Amino acid sequence: MARFPAPTEGIAITHFIVSRDVERSRRFYTEVLGGEAVLEGELSIVALANGWVTISVGGGPTEDKPTVTLVPPSDPDHASSFLNIRVADIAAVYKQWSARGAQFLTPPISRGRGIRCYMRDPDGHLIEVGQLVVRGVATGGMPCGKPFGTASPRSGRPIRAPLGFNTASS
Numbered sequence: 157m158a159r160f161p162a163p164t165e166g167i168a169i170t171h172f173i174v175s176r177d178v179e180r181s182r183r184f185y186t187e188v189l190g191g192e193a194v195l196e197g198e199l200s201i202v203a204l205a206n207g208w209v210t211i212s213v214g215g216g217p218t219e220d221k222p223t224v225t226l227v228p229p230s231d232p233d234h235a236s237s238f239l240n241i242r243v244a245d246i247a248a249v250y251k252q253w254s255a256r257g258a259q260f261l262t263p264p265i266s267r268g269r270g271i272r273c274y275m276r277d278p279d280g281h282l283i284e285v286g287q288l289v290v291r292g293v294a295t296g297g298m299p300c301g302k303p304f305g306t307a308s309p310r311s312g313r314p315i316r317a318p319l320g321f322n323t324a325s326s
Contacts (some may be wrong), residue, residue, distance in 0.1 A: 158192040158203030174226045188256040232280035246287035246293035
């Protein structure tokens with residue numbers, strides 16, 4: 157069972173999002189992304205991998221943020237921040253989360269130092285899903301910037317796509 161993100165020493169990072177419908181967003185982060193609800197209600201907290209997502213309704217200024225009003229995204233095509241989720245096998249995660257209802261903007265795309273794709277949560281918050289690359293090869297075996305079937309610069313063997321990865325766009 158996940159614990160409430162209240163460190164006894166050091167710090168813990170939680171990503172705070174403002175939602176129009178907290179229950180709907182909590183279900184997205186638990187049922188689609190596989191997180192675990194730690195707190196449910198108008199303020200909800202979902203443990204997601206080694207971090208947390210705090211979900212709440214918007215609101216006006218308070219004593220500790222006297223000039224700040226919290227609102228959900230008004231234009232999903234303009235973002236000033238986003239949740240960045242790193243995964244070991246982007247092809248498997250893309251397939252699993254798509255089957256659970258996630259709607260990605262594109263399939264995973266190799267971007268030099270990593271492979272990534274983006275989706276939005278029910279309120280329009282942008283979420284990047286990425287697989288990091290180590291020395292030209294992604295952590296799950298996917299090449300970075302080299303087409304599948306070409307020789308690996310390290311071993312000379314052909315680079316193969318991970319099981320389930322669509323190579324049509326590669």
